[in-house]
Amino acid sequence: MNPRSIAIPRGPRRIVCLTEEATEWLYLLGEEERIVGISGYTVRPRRAREEKPKVSAFLSAKIDKILALRPDCVFGFSDLQADIAAELVRKGVQVTIFNQRSVEEIFSMLFQVAAMVGRADDGLRRLEAMRARLLAIEAAASALPRRPRVYFEEWDEPPISAIRWVSELVGIAGGDDVFPELAAQPMGKDRIVADSAEIIRRNPDIVIGSWCGKKFRPEKVAARPGWEAVNAVRDRQLFEIKSADILQPGPAALTDGVEQLHRIVLDWSRAHA
Template sequence: MNRTDLGPQRIVCLTEETTEWLYLLGQQHRIVGISGYTVRPPQARHEKPKVSAFLSAKIDKILALQPDHVFGFSDLQADIAAALVRAGVAVTVFNQRSVDDIVAVLWQVAALVGCTQAAQRWIEAVHAQHAAMRQAVQQRVQRGARRPRVYFEEWDDPPITAIRWVSELIDIAGGEDIFPERACQPLAKDRVLADPLEVVRRAPDIIVGSWCGKKFRPERVAARPGWQDIPAVRQGHLFEVKSADILQPGPAALTDGVAQLHRIVLAWMDGQVAAVLGQGGVAQAGGCHA
């Protein structure tokens, strides 16, 4: 049952993914404050007061909005959450790290605002999209193509490998994450590459950069000592996916982010990478949670 008169009526979203989700559900009227890093949907920046960064927030400004619920993300916002709880505000801090976790959080938020039917339709459509991607890849494998090995880099200095949901989206898109053992580490510090030459040894066919809101510079990656021997570098198969599209654990990653990865993977499997080279996304200012 959909009962959009239920649940919180004045919501502050401390990260982008819950803002985007509420807009997708048609519940943007409930949002009274957002993160300053929000770029999806674009209209949110023009319509809603910006009351937080990622690691800090304007507590007084949030309280002045009289929210009846605040949505946050991870232990990194624990201090913000604690301050708001002490002030008497209801706070939910999510900690999604996998594709299944993301879906579960979207469902929980939808339930809070009485939109489970709309959420179910959206989730089913996403699952169908992912199944179609897997089928397209499998068809190519059956014709003799192989899945490309993918190195995903979410930061450059020091190099940081893909978080779990990104690693899983690489798999859905048809690639093979070269650092699957690192993806299970929830903290970025535990995914730092102490030895960048390990990328050389694992020989990725594709390199994807998503540098948390700053422009990916493939020429700098290609110029790293020893990296000229990597197949992806030798062939010029370096791409960018915007951090706002894949490093926010919400709707964008499950739709736009994985779609960009899938397009790159299929082009590589079809021997048509030149057709999409450099079109994986353009850097855009914005936060990321990975």
């Protein structure tokens, strides 16, 4: 056989994405034709919901439906999808589970996906542009006369504070996470603020809600017992960032998510100059 006649595969051709970030990234790379199935929670990009079969939630998946799509690779996220991954692997499916929890790990995951589909150079260019923008935001934030204290709430009952990449993005945007010690915990159950009075004591200047799966209710936050004394409530600095823009560890958080954080911080800074 002539070695020159052997076609080298250019990565997986039939990909199932169990979470949104891989889907969004493949669309940005112009490789959406490779996607044959997506998470039912996908909202970015909007057209993905119209074009691709929905085969999973976050903690569960339709294994038979995934197998029927004949994927040659499945992308997933974290130990929370370990059971799904294990079942697919036992069925002979290649599964790649990423576990990115920080800004740097998000960059690494995105580059790996780009390389796997033969778009390493384009992926690197896009990631360098994202990093340049983050550095510009960080430089602008460093010139602010004051940094607001920020309480980012992923869930309200019980209150869960920011995961690591969100905490890091708050810092890049110009704020200081009021629960940095909890941000290091990868699991939501370990980021529960056990005593809500501690939030009052830390007195955030800004409260940002991103209640995954339901709308943030600032009036409900403001009505919490004792919260009338919190700076953010007194100054009406209660905001929502949609979970799709900040709580998926992929392109959205590094672009739209951090931009929204930065605008909120800049507006607060101007009001308190």
